[in-house]
Amino acid sequence: MRLILRRDALAGLGTILAAPALRAQSWQPSRPLRIIVTYPPGGVNDIVARIVAEPLSRELGQPVVVENRAGAGGNIGTQHVIQSDADGTTILLGTTALFGVNPIVYRSSGVDAVRDTTSLGLLGQVANILSVIPGKVEATDLRSFIAEAKRRPMVFGSVGNGSSSHLSAVVFMKMAGIEATHVPYRGSSPLVAAMLAKDVDFGFDTSATSTAHIRSGAFRPLAVTTTTRASALPEVPTMAEAGLPGYDLGIWFNLAVVKRTPPEAVARLRDALGKAMGPQTVERLRTAYVDPISVPVAENDAWIAASAARWQGIARDANIAAD
Missing domain, CATH: 3.40.190.10 (Periplasmic binding protein-like II)
Known part of the structure; x- marks a missing residue:
């Protein structure tokens, strides 16, 4: 049996840990990015997207524009992101409703943000x-x-x-x-x-x-x-x-890309978003009455899936369907 020296093991571990960072550095967007907001301008979703777009643009070295695609409770914009090229340049401004309610309310739409997207990170909650x-x-x-x-x-x-x-x-x-x-x-x-x-x-x-x-x-x-x-x-x-003990319904926002986006693009976008969410951005969000929320990137998708399941249960129990 070949013995592995401690220094060799540490060197190998360093290579493994460095791999995501190297992948992130190797990918750069080749064109401007779009953040798709699934509601009309002027609401909190639009406000959050525009606050985050500016620092994200600086980190990526490309313009990041906000595009409003409203309709069908957010499904029109969500579907647009899911059907877009998986090159990391079309990003969904995700919400509790898109991930946690729409699969129940719009059962026949085939749109499922939990199933079809990968989260880049949580932005805040209100x-x-x-x-x-x-x-x-x-x-x-x-x-x-x-x-x-x-x-x-x-x-x-x-x-x-x-x-x-x-x-x-x-x-x-x-x-x-x-x-x-x-x-x-x-x-x-x-x-x-x-x-x-x-x-x-x-x-x-x-x-x-x-x-x-x-x-x-x-x-x-x-x-x-x-x-x-x-x-x-x-x-x-x-x-x-x-007077209503047990009531607990918070609303969160995240950024997400279609699940088939290459890992190196996801890694680079997550890295850029992490840096973009610095003290100045957090303060701007607070000024817009959005409180920060912190979940490790590695746990992000699981956290969102759990939250979505809870909201889906509420929507199912309420027997809500699209008008």
Whole structure:
């Protein structure tokens, strides 16, 4: 039996560890990159993509543009990424809804982001905020709002059928024992406009798009959907604190490429994204009310698959299907 000296073993280990780095260095994009946002401009998805695009462009030495391809709850943009050339230049701005809800809501579409993409890294997370409209709703806290909703008919808005906004409301109503009429809008901007026009009684939208209107007094926040308070609105309680223990529905964002993308391209993109997500980018995301989230790259796909499975269970239990 040949003995392997310690120095030889260490040298071999160094070669193995260096392999991903060497692959990353060997690949460079040959043309500008696109980040596909599956919702209209102006919403939190669009904001996150544009914040990340600039530092990612610097790291890759190529322009990175944001392209909005809305429709079918995000499936149009997702399908575009999956069907694009697997050269690493077409990137999906992934969301909880795309990965965790759409395979249930759009069962016949054949689009499955968990199955068909590889994650480059998580970007951040936000809470949805349950906001009511002053002048339409008297309640000033969650318990009194539930009581009011049991006394009279209410209408709520979401950013789309089957979205995390919609499911946040579905889970809330189920746990609270109330009912309300659902009006789905095509993204955050139309929902915010409807809430400002007092077309609905309440809605769930992200801290990124709700905070300014909450601070202006146009919306009255009652609770956030995560188990910890949102850094943008530390005075707003969690659902559990406000009276619904066990409620936990956070929303995350990631970047992903089609699964058949060459390993060297994936390695280079992950490396570039890791460097792009430096202190300045994180601070810009915080300014947009998006809190950082940290999951090791090696565990990224498994973490997303687990989160997606949980959301799919919620969508399945709610029996939600596309309009």
